[in-house]
Amino acid sequence: MRLLLVEDDNHVAAALSAVLARHGFDVVHTRSGEEALQELLPSEDVEPFGVVLLDLGLPDQDGFEVCGRIRKISSTPVIMVTARGGVRSRIHGLNLGADDYVVKPYDTGELLARIHAVSRRAASEEHADVQGEEGAxxxxxxxxxxxxxxxxxxxxxxxxxxxxxxxxxxxxxxxxxxxxxxxxxxxxxxxxxxxxxxxxxxxxxxxxxxxxxxxxxxxxxxxxxxxxxxxxxxxxxxxx
Known part of the structure; x- marks a missing residue:
């Protein structure tokens, strides 16, 4: 699975990318919201991403804004990964269309479980949508x-x-x-x-x-x- 990691801290991104790669993910790292949005634009030459890991503290724009813009161009599952652990932040992120919300620091095993969970749900929903269209x-x-x-x-x-x-x-x-x-x-x-x-x-x-x-x-x-x-x-x- 291709995975888009949106994280402005290169040290954090390098460590997480190494872990994800060991578990079979093809990781593309971007440091800003604009770079992430460009990567998510549809392309016939590149396999689409299975999941987006989105940090909220980005240098060019807030991650909440990025999530809202992602939802206008892509249905790719988004997991917000951030130090903002307040309930209001969680609610706001989910309302914007995030599929999950993980608070730093987190256990790597838990993050991997959540990645697999949202990707399974997305695949199941896509299949259900196709069946619904065929049977409507x-x-x-x-x-x-x-x-x-x-x-x-x-x-x-x-x-x-x-x-x-x-x-x-x-x-x-x-x-x-x-x-x-x-x-x-x-x-x-x-x-x-x-x-x-x-x-x-x-x-x-x-x-x-x-x-x-x-x-x-x-x-x-x-x-x-x-x-x-x-x-x-x-x-x-x-x-x-």
Whole structure:
């Protein structure tokens, strides 16, 4: 797998690149956001990157801005690797489209596990998208009160106004909306949306649910069932 490492510290980059290379990764190192964006531009002559490791403290622009710009040109999984460990920073990074968030200092084995996890999820989602496109027959709209969810196009509207959701936010909402009123266990949601049973994903699920409530401006739509999981509260069942 080709991996793009965006890190302005050459010593850190050299050490991490050596570890990644020993585990079979073809690492391309860039020191700035602009260099990273240039590397991610589509090219017929170069194999696309499987994962981007993105530091936030870059010399030319903040890593959050870089992530937002990456999402406009590429769906490559992004793992933010940074010393900023605050909850607000984590939420902001995930809202911008990051697939994972790792705080320095980190264990190398854990970082490798996260790289493999996000790459597996990306491959699984790509396969699911292809299957969905092949099997779509014009149906696939869920209507829950003011909320309309278009499954084939992955669009969500509230009272007719489009709401921009990240890939994972949409997947969580769509899963809950399939069976309104039914409680989905946290482990079940993590398994179906993140394709993993890793316990470290639990906090990520909480962040995504909080972000969904804020973006939809319907905090009561997704109910927390203490000690179990979440369920979608809607006035009526979805219709196709």
């Amino acid at each position: 027959s014009g149906s696939g709209t869920l209507r829950l009160g003011a909320v309309t969810i278009e499954l084939p196009t992955r669009q969500v509207t509230v009272d007719g106004v489009t709401v921009a959701l990240t890939r994972k936010e949409f997947d969580v909402l769509a899963l809950l909306a399939q069976r309104p009123g039914v409680v989905f266990r946290r482990e079940q949601i993590i398994s179906e949306v993140w394709r993993t049973s890793w316990e470290g994903t639990g906090r990520t699920l909480e962040v995504h649910v909080a972000s969904l409530r804020a973006k939809l401006r319907l905090p009561a739509l997704i109910e927390t069932v203490r000690g179990v999981g979440y369920r979608l509260v809607a006035p009526s069942a979805p219709t196709a």
